[in-house]
Amino acid sequence: MIIDIEKIKKSANIIGSSDKMDEMIFMVGQVANTDISVLVTGASGAGKEMVAKAIHKNSKRKHEKLITVNCAAIPSGIIESELFGHKKGAFTGANESRKGYFEAADKGTIFLDEIGELPLEIQAKLLRVIEQGEFIRVGDTKSEKVDTRIIAATNRDLSKEVMSNNFRKDLYFRLKTVCIDVPSLNEHTDDIPELVDRFGLEFTAKNDIAYKGFERDSIEIMKNYAWPGNVRELKNVVESLLVMNRGERITVDIVQKKLSMETFNANTNLPVHVDVESDKVERELILKQLLFLRQDINEIKQMISTKSMTAEEASAPSNPALFLPSPQSEISSNPHEGRESVEDAAIYALNEDTIGEISLEEIEHEMIKRCLEKFKGNRRKTAEVLNISERTLYRKIKEYEI
Ligand SMILES: Nc1ncnc2c1ncn2[C@@H]1O[C@H](COP(=O)(O)OP(=O)(O)O)[C@@H](O)[C@H]1O
Ligand SMILES: [Mg+2]
Numbered sequence: 024m025i026i027d028i029e030k031i032k033k034s035a036n037i038i039g040s041s042d043k044m045d046e047m048i049f050m051v052g053q054v055a056n057t058d059i060s061v062l063v064t065g066a067s068g069a070g071k072e073m074v075a076k077a078i079h080k081n082s083k084r085k086h087e088k089l090i091t092v093n094c095a096a097i098p099s100g101i102i103e104s105e106l107f108g109h110k111k112g113a114f115t116g117a118n119e120s121r122k123g124y125f126e127a128a129d130k131g132t133i134f135l136d137e138i139g140e141l142p143l144e145i146q147a148k149l150l151r152v153i154e155q156g157e158f159i160r161v162g163d164t165k166s167e168k169v170d171t172r173i174i175a176a177t178n179r180d181l182s183k184e185v186m187s188n189n190f191r192k193d194l195y196f197r198l199k200t201v202c203i204d205v206p207s208l209n210e211h212t213d214d215i216p217e218l219v220d221r222f223g224l225e226f227t228a229k230n231d232i233a234y235k236g237f238e239r240d241s242i243e244i245m246k247n248y249a250w251p252g253n254v255r256e257l258k259n260v261v262e263s264l265l266v267m268n269r270g271e272r273i274t275v276d277i278v279q280k281k282l283s284m285e286t287f288n289a290n291t292n293l294p295v296h297v298d299v300e301s302d303k304v305e306r307e308l309i310l311k312q313l314l315f316l317r318q319d320i321n322e323i324k325q326m327i328s329t330k331s332m333t334a335e336e337a338s339a340p341s342n343p344a345l346f347l348p349s350p351q352s353e354i355s356s357n358p359h360e361g362r363e364s365v366e367d368a369a370i371y372a373l374n375e376d377t378i379g380e381i382s383l384e385e386i387e388h389e390m391i392k393r394c395l396e397k398f399k400g401n402r403r404k405t406a407e408v409l410n411i412s413e414r415t416l417y418r419k420i421k422e423y424e425i
Pocket of ligand 1: 036037038065066067068071072073074254255258
């Protein structure tokens with residue numbers, strides 16, 4: 024079998040010609056044209072998704088679909104129906120039957136990213152698809168046939184996950200028959216000059232910025248940096264340097280400053296730079312906000328039990344039970360701004376009678392509804408003011424049927 028490494032690289036825009044990269048691409052070439060399942064391992068940002076694309080593009084399924092599923096981003100409660108689809112009436116809200124990702128990828132390839140995050144019971148169902156090409160839609164009794172090639176990826180050590188019973192042993196052995204390990208950037212620093220140049224050229228051409236390149240020694244400095252975020256981090260660094268220094272040649276000094284900022288940010292654990300997928304960061308932010316809310320409610324409860332309200336203080340309307348700030352009042356886009364006055368006013372925010380009766384969800388629902396009204400349905404503004412992402416807002420609008 025003749026393997027054309029350059030052609031494979033081109034098919035998925037892969038840059039780099041170090042021995043490490045060429046060995047990896049050679050493996051891609053060896054397995055691409057078979058239907059065998061492949062496990063792609065490696066650190067976040069190293070290029071696992073890119074490898075999955077290269078496998079698909081060099082397989083006989085290349086004219087069919089490649090469906091990418093990020094298992095970490097789908098809530099565990101709906102992942103089964105997302106993957107395998109559901110029958111009409113399978114659960115509340117399932118008004119129509121729906122195809123899952125596996126059916127959508129029939130004849131093509133499915134890329135299951137972050138497979139280590141897949142709940143155990145779904146792992147069993149995945150094994151069945153791999154071994155028998157069969158699955159059952161949620162709410163159905165008969166099984167369906169599907170012809171989908173599976174590529175999975177993880178940045179976890181799955182053998183450890185097996186030992187701690189988080190990952191099924193049978194699925195692990197089935198997947199790891201063919202395993203392609205994507206090297207971290209610090210294992211192929213020889214590729215850095217080529218990567219920097221290509222990222223620089225592509226970015227400046229797309230954004231109409233002059234490109235005067237990088238000083239040779241500035242690239243040497245990059246070779247000595249650890250790159251915890253791998254190629255993804257390198258790409259971000261190159262792009263931000265070019266934006267910040269519009270049209271100028273990038274010097275040693277500029278790079279040094281930027282990389283010491285990167286180190287600083289990594290050490291202070293800023294969510295943008297840590298090695299966590301954005302969805303996880305988002306979940307953590309939501310959790311934090313919920314904890315704040317709970318704290319606030321506890322404080323309100325305490326205030327109410329210790330402070331007897333005078334008739335004047337309690338002159339707030341008794342109906343509706345819940346009277347949050349009116350949509351006309353200014354809401355600060357910075358959640359910490361004006362916190363004191365919010366706490367002062369907290370006692371007025373909820374009617375005493377309703378304490379213990381209103382759930383956080385109802386408060387959240389009300390807040391979202393009112394903000395949307397205030398901003399005339401503008402979701403971007405609403406999300407900004409509530410300090411949540413637009414995606415989260417979109418989900419909540421659906422969830423609360425606003
Ligand atoms: N060898 C490479 N050549 C070109 N781009 C790369 C390379 N490795 C990674 N990238 C780029 O870096 C980013 C992260 O790659 P990705 O495949 O999403 O990583 P992972 O899935 O391992 O987190 C993407 O923008 C990808 O295009
Ligand atoms: Mg990825």
